[in-house]
Amino acid sequence: MSSSLSALLSVTYYEPGDDHLIELVHQRDTAGRRRLASLAVEIYAPDGEPLGTVDIDARQETLDLGELARGYLGRRSRVMIAFDARYDERIFPYRPHHYGYLHRRGSAGPPLYYAVNATLGGVPDRIGATGINNFETYLFRTDAGGGEHSLILGNVSRFSPTTAQVFTYYGEARLAQDVTLAPKAHTEVALAPERSGHRLARVEVKALFRLATYVVGRHPEGRELVLFDHLFTYFK
Amino acid sequence: MARGLRGIARKALGVARTPTYYLPWLTRPGLDCVVLVNNIEARFKPEHNRGPFPSSVGQYDADGTLVQRYPVSLASSIDTAEVHLRPTPAGFGFVTVDVSHIHSDLYTTLSDGRYYTATHGRHEFVETYPAWARVLLAAIGRLLALGGRTIAAFRREQYVFVSGESRSHLLVMNLSNVVNRIRVVASRDGRRLANRLLVLPPMGSLLFDVSQLGDAGAAAPAVKHLHLEGNAWFNLYLVGAGPRDLAGPLSLMHVK
Numbered sequence: 096m097s098s099s100l101s102a103l104l105s106v107t108y109y110e111p112g113d114d115h116l117i118e119l120v121h122q123r124d125t126a127g128r129r130r131l132a133s134l135a136v137e138i139y140a141p142d143g144e145p146l147g148t149v150d151i152d153a154r155q156e157t158l159d160l161g162e163l164a165r166g167y168l169g170r171r172s173r174v175m176i177a178f179d180a181r182y183d184e185r186i187f188p189y190r191p192h193h194y195g196y197l198h199r200r201g202s203a204g205p206p207l208y209y210a211v212n213a214t215l216g217g218v219p220d221r222i223g224a225t226g227i228n229n230f231e232t233y234l235f236r237t238d239a240g241g242g243e244h245s246l247i248l249g250n251v252s253r254f255s256p257t258t259a260q261v262f263t264y265y266g267e268a269r270l271a272q273d274v275t276l277a278p279k280a281h282t283e284v285a286l287a288p289e290r291s292g293h294r295l296a297r298v299e300v301k302a303l304f305r306l307a308t309y310v311v312g313r314h315p316e317g318r319e320l321v322l323f324d325h326l327f328t329y330f331k
Numbered sequence: 332m333a334r335g336l337r338g339i340a341r342k343a344l345g346v347a348r349t350p351t352y353y354l355p356w357l358t359r360p361g362l363d364c365v366v367l368v369n370n371i372e373a374r375f376k377p378e379h380n381r382g383p384f385p386s387s388v389g390q391y392d393a394d395g396t397l398v399q400r401y402p403v404s405l406a407s408s409i410d411t412a413e414v415h416l417r418p419t420p421a422g423f424g425f426v427t428v429d430v431s432h433i434h435s436d437l438y439t440t441l442s443d444g445r446y447y448t449a450t451h452g453r454h455e456f457v458e459t460y461p462a463w464a465r466v467l468l469a470a471i472g473r474l475l476a477l478g479g480r481t482i483a484a485f486r487r488e489q490y491v492f493v494s495g496e497s498r499s500h501l502l503v504m505n506l507s508n509v510v511n512r513i514r515v516v517a518s519r520d521g522r523r524l525a526n527r528l529l530v531l532p533p534m535g536s537l538l539f540d541v542s543q544l545g546d547a548g549a550a551a552p553a554v555k556h557l558h559l560e561g562n563a564w565f566n567l568y569l570v571g572a573g574p575r576d577l578a579g580p581l582s583l584m585h586v587k
Contacts, residue, residue: 114551116492116554156556194586196490196492198494198496198552198573201496202496202573203574203580205448205572205581205582206571206573206582207448207571208571208584208586232372234367236367236440236442237411237413238365238413240443240444240447241442242447243446297371297411312447312448313446315445321446321447321582322449324449327371
């Protein structure tokens with residue numbers, strides 16, 4: 096393998112019952128429609144236990160996570176899936192991303208398209224976020240249409256456990272909680288929708304290094320994902 | 332069109348590019364759209380975090396008309412303005428936001444009253460063509476349209492998924508003051524399925540059901556590759572719909 100290749104570690108989560116597909120071809124434009132040089136997918140249980148590693152044929156256009164995860168899920172409600180990719184840096188204009196599609200089978204809700212969290216790697220001199228990327232923020236609607244939200248946090252570190260601080264804001268009030276994760280462990284942290292008459296307005300996540308974090312909204316009845324979005328770092 | 336050639340053409344046509352932050356909007360009966368204007372990402376930058384921060388949101392309808400301009404003022408960098416967009420008969424388009432005092436990603440949300448989906452906008456630009464260039468492009472565009480073609484000045488590639496339980500729509504936005512003819516070609520496994528020529532008015536938008544491009548999808552989602560090319564600057568968002576299609580809850584998502 097060429098030493099000029101760049102590396103990217105992206106992370107998503109799979110829940111049983113979802114149709115969940117990931118794009119493997121990165122399309123800057125027609126001429127730049129290039130494939131990854133290689134892709135290995137790793138699957139982890141919530142406690143960080145490695146469940147399997149699968150080498151993926153990088154010539155595939157999309158990857159069906161439901162099919163991939165079927166043999167590893169057991170009774171688990173979620174597995175973390177890490178995409179360890181090598182690619183020619185000409186593929187990406189700056190910050191690389193895989194893109195995904197997910198929809199719970201039988202749900203009356205809409206499917207979600209989303210950007211898979213590009214947790215580590217990329218082309219350093221093309222990444223806009225050259226500053227801190229392990230302090231992330233997300234804002235919420237505070238009116239009646241708000242719904243309930245949570246965070247899914249995953250520790251992509253190979254050896255180091257970490258404690259993330261999760262701050263939530265309600266009017267003038269700020270609440271803090273610590274979440275400790277073993278290497279490769281992941282968890283869902285519920286965010287109270289309201290406190291003292293104020294709706295949840297904002298969440299912040301701080302950690303020693305970047306975590307694989309998503310903001311999640313769930314359908315009030317079926318509990319399937321209706322929001323699955325990345326957080327934002329601060330002004331670059 | 333190669334980037335260098337496009338630059339030369341832009342100069343020859345006298346095209347001006349105005350930096351613009353834009354987001355899509357979509358309303359339906361029982362589904363409201365709120366834009367969250369904020370400056371939260373600038374809160375630790377001394378040169379950017381002292382309020383108040385004046386701004387405004389301009390709501391453009393599908394036909395390109397300005398529906399309303401909403402003045403906004405953020406008292407501080409941790410303040411958020413929730414701008415409820417006005418429903419229109421078309422029910423979709425895009426908004427532009429004055430971000431001359433704002434340095435943060437902005438969100439657009441769709442709520443059915445119980446939960447909402449969200450995505451963020453893009454800080455890119457809007458193209459302005461002089462009158463003579465608009466006339467020239469319109470004439471060439473009409474001619475090429477006879478053969479189902481357009482001037483391929485800008486291209487985008489996109490994967491979309493359709494199944495018996497879900498639909499995907501493109502919310503295509505014309506970010507210019509000329510009529511934008513956008514050709515969409517769908518293929519699957521290298522096999523061409525169908526193509527369409529979409530015509531968007533200046534600053535207008537179009538909601539397009541990709542199941543019209545052959546292969547409506549079975550129980551499992553079918554993947555389609557879309558190639559889009561247009562004569563002026565454009566972008567698109569993906570609109571996800573459940574079994575009730577546009578009459579049910581919807582999601583919005585940015586793409587590359």
